[in-house]
């Protein structure tokens with residue numbers, strides 16, 4: 022099998038299979054939603070034999086081919102591609118995520134993230150000579166499509182299903198010259214109740230074997246009976262079975278269901294959920310393939326809805342992907358380097374208040390500052406006599422911090438170390454104070470970090486971890502998710518009580534300023550613990 026990819030559009034957002042009213046209407050919604058759309062159409066709409074499309078508000082009576090030509094031009098105006106092709110099959114692609122490979126009869130393949138199948142239905146016509154020849158002109162099935170055009174004319178309804186009496190009574194609305202011919206070889210004859218109802222409405226019932234529908238091209242003459250009589254008619258009415266044209270869906274595991282009414286099998290259609298979604302994610306259906314009684318305007322409406330449903334589904338997928346990407350970036354070095362590069366100073370340059378409060382009375386020794394950023398805490402500690410190791414993964418921040426240390430004459434008191442704390446191990450080194458101020462990680466990652474930091478504290482030393490409390494999200498000053506922030510209690514599982522005495526585990530209120538004004542009262546989660554000796 023040949024595999025060719027369209028070079029301009031290696032992957033379409035949506036491939037629409039079937040370019041009738043439903044498919045083109047879906048394509049219109051999707052084209053206007055700025056989606057890359059390809060319509061593949063075999064060019065055989067169900068109503069092709071009819072002279073006009075009736076019941077289509079605004080375009081009443083327009084020839085079917087004219088309506089589709091207008092529709093094609095409209096969708097192409099929004100960048101949708103419409104190609105003549107018969108699709109043979111579709112299968113899930115073998116890449117991650119939802120998507121499909123669509124194969125045409127000629128072996129051409131295209132890829133699409135979503136599928137809209139609007140292939141219509143097949144009218145399985147009664148096996149009666151002349152029916153196919155006159156189908157859509159002299160042989161009719163739908164009074165809403167053709168009733169007006171044959172009003173007051175002579176009609177013969179050939180009973181081809183158990184609903185023939187109902188059908189004859191319906192057509193009687195348009196003309197009082199209706200005959201129902203009942204051939205037991207074609208359908209069960211009407212019962213007594215139906216005969217009484219038909220008689221009351223003036224419908225003549227003829228019980229006789231039928232041989233053929235007779236006439237010239239474009240004009241029926243009547244129904245020839247097996248006994249040689251001709252039941253003259255200006256139009257003949259039959260009922261076929263309406264079978265969903267769903268072969269394309271078979272390899273995807275979407276199968277049509279049979280539809281019955283009053284115990285009579287009407288045909289089949291593909292079951293759908295809201296807006297035409299099928300049971301297979303990424304696959305939508307619209308029009309007659311999913312709704313056998315849908316007329317053109319209804320098929321178009323279903324297509325429009327399916328188009329909107331598909332677009333919404335793609336928006337969901339794209340949003341989830343954007344969140345995953347943004348989240349992955351946010352906790353990585355390039356994102357932080359970019360952030361520090363974009364601003365002369367990201368932080369205030371002052372020591373963090375909880376560090377100042379907790380470390381003020383400690384005897385200076387060796388301190389490890391994790392997530393040191395632009396170095397304000399490290400500088401403050403150094404200025405108070407601590408020998409500091411300052412750790413961060415942003416080279417931009419560390420360079421800025423080192424410059425400031427040099428400018429303040431504190432470079433000999435601080436070692437700047439580039440490391441990602443998530444994989445960092447203290448080795449043999451130990452510090453009297455290990456501090457982490459406002460370092461946050463997703464997926465509960467801070468518990469693991471605190472465990473690592475705890476391993477770096479000397480016996481008798483202090484571990485101080487401070488972060489934003491989750492309730493701060495309500496202030497509008499914090500962004501992100503609840504699980505990126507932490508309470509003091511969230512971190513406790515990292516500390517073995519036999520080795521650690523928790524001295525402070527509390528939330529401290531603090532006024533946070535923006536542009537020189539108090540913006541809100543926020544809560545700092547403070548955990549201070551001493552390593553037992």
Ligand SMILES: Cc1cc2nc3c(=O)[nH]c(=O)nc-3n(C[C@H](O)[C@H](O)[C@H](O)COP(=O)(O)OP(=O)(O)OC[C@H]3O[C@@H](n4cnc5c(N)ncnc54)[C@H](O)[C@@H]3O)c2cc1C
Nearest residue numbers: 039041042043063064065067068075108141308309316317
């Ligand atoms: C004789 C007749 C007269 C009618 N008159 C009226 C009327 O006056 N008013 C009215 O509202 N309704 C009328 N209808 C009903 C009307 O035909 C349907 O409502 C309408 O066609 C449904 O639109 P659709 O898009 O679902 O299917 P269709 O119009 O049948 O379009 C399906 C398209 O999919 C294409 N296709 C199928 N399989 C494939 C494939 N594997 N690969 C690529 N393309 C494929 C087909 O070639 C076709 O172009 C009439 C029906 C008949 C039979």
